[in-house]
Amino acid sequence: MKILLVEDDAALAKGLKHALERAGVLVTLAVDGLTADYLVSTERYDAVVLDLGLPDGSGIQWLGSWREQGIDLPVLILTARERWSDKAAGFSAGADDYVTKPFETAEVLFRLRALVRRANGHAHPVISVGDIALDTHAGQVTRTGMPVALTAQEFRLLSCLMHASPRIVSRSELCEHVYDGDQEPDSNVIDVQVSRLRRKLGNNAIETLRGQGYRMANGSEPS
Structure with missing residues (x-):
């Protein structure tokens, strides 16, 4: 999962x-x-965590502008305002969920995972394709019920493929979801990661479509 965090409180943002x-x-x-406006217009994210109190305008105003531009990625609002009218204004502007400060980081993570999952058409926290299951809440992968140990990069790559299944995911999209924006991975790095996943999940788990990208191959539809 790749997210944009829009927060001007340095300590809170760092933590x-x-x-x-x-x-x-x-x-x-x-x-x-x-800065957030530029990034959501030029980069690909799974979700945005947006603070309402920004130095150059309300987060609600920026969110409303993004929705008018057709930017429809999930947005989780962070707010210190407990009045329902403030929360209603956020929803009216196009927010998908909110968390009130102070909050538990685990709650933010759970809500983000749920937003991304639902944005990809998955209602259940466990996404299954064939005999492979991805528990989005626990951050765990199993094959035929047995846990599979993955590196962080392997997990992000598989998660991207399983959320998108049965859609084909291009190599460039996978790179954006697996590596930080300031990293410049080698041209064959995705091929290497896919090969490692196949060794752990089965040679037929991921399908390569020449010139297009990759997709999960165990079944036509996720459950």
Whole structure:
């Protein structure tokens, strides 16, 4: 999962970013709305965590602008405002969920995973394709019921493929979801990661479509 965190409180942003990264999430930090606006227009994210009190305008205003532009990625609002009218304004602007400060980092992570899962059409926290199951809450993968040990990069790659299944995922999209934006992976790095996953999940688990990308091959539809 790759998210954009829009938060100008340095201490809060640092702590949340560190905690999410420890859970295997790729996090890009923006400290104001203008930077966030540029990033959501030029980069691909699974979700946005958006603070309402930004130095260059309300988060609600920026969110409303993104929705008007057709940017429909899931948005989780962080707010210190407990009044229902403030929360209602966020939902009206296009927010998908909110967390009130102070919050538990685990709650933010669970809500993000749920938003991304639902945005990809999955209601249940466990996504299954063939005999492979991805528990989005626990961050665990099993094959025929047996746990499979994956590196952080392998997990992010598999998660991207399983959330997208049966859609084909291009190599460039996988790179964006597996590596930080400031990293420049070698041209064959995705091929190497896919080969490692096949060794752990079965040679036929991931299908290569020449010139297009990859997709999960165990069954036509996830459950």
